[in-house]
Amino acid sequence: MSSPSRDPWLDNAKMGLVTLVVVGHLLALLPADGPGGRVYDFVYLWHMPAFVFLSGYLSRGFRYSPTRLWQLVTTLLVPYLLFEGALAWFRVNVGGERLWDLWLDPHFPLWYLLAMVAWRLVTPLLRPLWGGVLVAVGISVAGGFLAGDWTRWLDAPRVLGFLPFFVLGLKTTPEALEWLRGRFPALLGVATFAVLGLLASSFEAWSSRPYLYYRPYALLDDPTSTAVLTRLLMLLAGAAGALAWLTLVSRIGGWFSRMGGATLVVYLFHGFAVKELEYLGFVAWAQDRPWLGLFGAVVIGVGVALLLAAPPVRRVLERVVDPFDVAHRRMREAVRLTGVVHEQETADRAAARSVPAGR
Template structure:
C-alpha cells in the first residue's frame, strides 16, 4: 500500500484499550469469588473507573461518526449483528452447559453484551452532541449528557430492564467527554514531560483506591452499575448527588489511566486491535469457570483465589487477543468485514493485473485499497 494512504495506529491508545479490556476480563473473573474483604475492595476499585475509561476512549474514537450509509452499515455489521449472534450463543451456552433458565433473551442483555447496544445508541447520538458542542462549547454538551444520565436514574417499570437502557444512558457523560476531546487537549497527558501526568495519575489512583475502600460510606456498589434510583433506596437528592460523585471519580480515573499508559509499542500494543474479539468471547470462558465451581475452589484461601483469578483472567484476555486466535475468531465477530476485505483485495489484484507495468495504479483502485475495512473512529 502506498505510504500516502497507509493508516497508522497510535500505540498509546492501543495500549490503553488493551489494558482496559484485560481489566474487564479480570473484573468478571474476580466477581466469581466471594465479595467479602479484599475481593470486594479490588472489584470496587476497578469498577469505579475502568468502564468509564473504556467508554471515554470509545467516544474519542467515534468523533468522526456521521449518518453516512457506510457508517450506518458499520453499526449493523460490527455491533448489531455480533449482538444478535453472541447474545443468542451465550444464552444457548447458559441453557445447555450451565443448566440455567433464561428469560427476556435479546431484550435484557447478558453481562458483556450490553456494551454493543450502548455503542449503537451513543454513536447515533454523536452528530447531535458534536453539533451542540460546536455551537455551545464542550461544556454544554457535557452538561446535557449529565442531565440525561441523572434523568435515567428515574426510569421505572419495563424501562429498567429493556436493553439495559438505564445503564446506557447513565454512562453517556463519559462518551460525550470523549467526543469533546481532541488530540491537542490530550497532548498534555502524553507531552514532552510525561513524568508529571504520570505522577498525578498514580496519585489519583491512590485516592480512588481509598474511595473504593470506603465505598459503602459514600455510595453503594449498585451506583457503580448506574442502576435506577428506585432500586437503591436513597432519597432523590442523595441519589443524584451520589451519581454525580461516582461520575466525577470515573472521569478522574479515566484520565489517570491515560496518564500512566505507556506510549511505546510492543507485543501488547499489537493486541489493541483485538478488543472486540476479547469482549464478545470472554463471557463464555467466565461462565465456564463459574459452572466449574471456580468460586468455591478457594474457600478460606481468598488471596490464592485472587491470584488464580489474575492468572485465569490474563490467560483468557491475552489468549483471545493472540494474533493466530484473533484472526480465526474475527471471522465470527466480523463476517461482513472479512468478506468486504476479501472483495477489496480481489479488486486491487485485478486492477494491478490489468495495469501495464510501466503505468501507475489507477486512482480508483488506490481509493478502494485505502478505504478502512472497519473503523472505530
C-alpha cells in the same frame, strides 16, 4: 507489524482496559466482603468510564452516511444478536440455567454493543453541541429516575448513565489528549489512583455496587437526593480515573499494542470463559481462599484476554465476530491487485470496530 496510522498509546490503553474487563468479571465471582471485592470496587470506579471515554474519542468521526450506518448493523447489532443467542445456548445447555427476556435483557458483557449503537447515533448531535458534556450529565442523572420492570430492557438506565464519559471523549481533541503524555500529568495520574484507592477501601461507607452499574434510583436503598449526589460523585471519579489511566499507559509499541485491535474479539468471547469457570466451581473454591481466589482471578483473566487477542486465535475468531468484514477484505484484496486501494473504506471500517468493551 503495526499499521503506521495506529497510535500504540491508544492501542495499549484499549488492550489494558479490555483485559481489566475480563479480570473484573472474574472478580465478580469472589466474595464482595473479601480482598477481591475491594479490588473489584477500585477497578469498577474507573475502568468502564475509561473504556467509554476512549469509545467516544474514537467515534468523533461518526456521521450519518449509508456506509457508517450500515457498519453499526454489521459490527455491533449483528454480533449482539449472534452472541446473545450463543451465550444463552451455552448457559442453558452447559450450565443448566433458565433464561427469560432473551435479547431484551442483555447478558453481562453484551449491553455495551447496544450502548455503542445508541451513543454513535447521537454523536453528530452532541459533538458540536456547546455544553454537550453538561447536557449528558443531566441525561445521566435524569436516567436514574426511570422506573418499572421495562428498565432492564436493553439496559437503558446504564446506557444513559455512562453517556457523559462518551460525550467527554467526543469533545476531547487530539491536542488536548496530547497533554496527558507528559511527566507532570503522570504524577497527577498516580495521585488520582491513590485517591480512588482510598474511596474503594471505604466504598460501602458512601456507596454500593448498584451505583457502579448506574441502576435506577428506585432500586437503591438511599433517598433520592443522596442517590443523585452519589451518582455525580461516581461521574467525577470515573472521569478522573479515565484520564489518570491514559497518563500512565505506555506509549511504546510492541506485541501488547498490536493486540489493541482485537478488543472486540476479547470482549465478545470472554463471557464463555467466565461462565465455564463458574460452572467448574470457582465460586465455591474461592469462598474459603480469598487471597488465592483473587490471585487466580487475576491470572486467569489476564491469560484469557491475551489468548483471545493472540494473532493466530484472533484471525480465526474475527471471522465469527464480523463475517461481513471477511467479504470486504477479499474485495479489497481483489481491488488492490488491480492497482486501486480504497483507503477511506479501510479507515472507516477500522473506526467502526474500535469498541473497547465492558460490563
